[in-house]
Amino acid sequence: MIEARGLERPKVRAILWLTGAFWGLHAFALFVADALDHHPNLGLALAVRLGLTVIGLGLCYGIHVVLRKLGSRPWRKKAPIVLVASLVAAELFAWCTYFGLTYAKGEPIHVALQGSLVIRTLVPWTWFFLAWVGLYLAVQYGFEAREEERRSSQLRIMAQSAKLRALHYQINPHFLFNSFNSVSALILDGRPADANAMVERLAGFFRTNLSTNPDVDIDLAKEIGLQMTYLEIEQTRYPDLEFTIDVPSELARAAVPAFLLQPLVENAIKHGGAGVSHAGPFSIAIRARSAGRRLEIGVENNCVEGTARGEVCGTNTGLRNVRDRLLTRYGGAATLKTDRIGASRFHAVIDLPLEYMR
Structure with a gap:
């Protein structure tokens, strides 16, 4: 009008x-x-x-x-x-x-x-x-x-x-369910301080999630910080979880859609951590690299499901979410590729145009 x-x-x-x-x-x-x-x-x-x-x-x-x-x-x-x-x-x-x-x-x-x-x-x-x-x-x-x-x-x-926004607000119900179970278990185990810390992390994480505008890009350093908070919350459930972050300082201001990595990290926890936690430690690695005017962000994790090279752990829901967001935001200029590394590691790589926050 x-x-x-x-x-x-x-x-x-x-x-x-x-x-x-x-x-x-x-x-x-x-x-x-x-x-x-x-x-x-x-x-x-x-x-x-x-x-x-x-x-x-x-x-x-x-x-x-x-x-x-x-x-x-x-x-x-x-x-x-x-x-x-x-x-x-x-x-x-x-x-x-x-x-x-x-x-x-x-x-x-x-x-x-x-x-x-x-x-x-x-x-x-x-x-x-x-x-x-x-x-x-x-x-x-x-x-x-x-x-x-x-x-x-x-x-x-x-x-x-x-x-x-619909893709952004697809919060994993399993994450909420398991997180609340973890809080309950901490309280029953007589660890109220740990339970309180986890609740505070959850509150901060979801406050940021719900208040972030998915139409606006954020810098890569902030996106990585959000995923670190998420992984710290998951460490309460999986004490053997280890994660490494490898992001060059020159890429800290690289622009990425908010919570773009969230489905990949959730996928790594759900289909990697849940499947191998009984067998010992498991690890997740997040890496970023630049090649010319392109930005590559990879998430690597344990994965014991399937044996074929390139086979995807899980139901593809999280990966489909990421692909849909990339297609909506960048058209054909961004891709998500997945592959296996050896017999027990799964690797997802996002390739998108390299732009910097103003």
């Missing part, structure tokens, strides 16, 4: 300029013709031409009012009304022209209605007004098309934003 109002003023201005130029050129051309014909009273003829131009502008405004009243009716209903309005305008303007020019020449006025003369007079003036209607509608259609394009663009942006 705001954009529609924003386009209304330029549209009105364009129609006014069009109408003024239409009638101004008409009056100027006829004045030049009067001068070439050596009109006996050229100054009076010019005044009459200007007066007729004002009358023509008024008649066009009347047709404009008729078009506004008709609104969005189908053209099969509007066309006859526009034709009648143009005929009426042509009749009125023809009489005004006759009286005005006859007066300017100093000739006597004779009102004699002849069928053939009336038709020959009305036809060109009717086409004249219809031509103005055509130009008027062309300008109006151009602005309506522009307005529709803006509205469509806005809807596409809103749909993209809604999709990003």
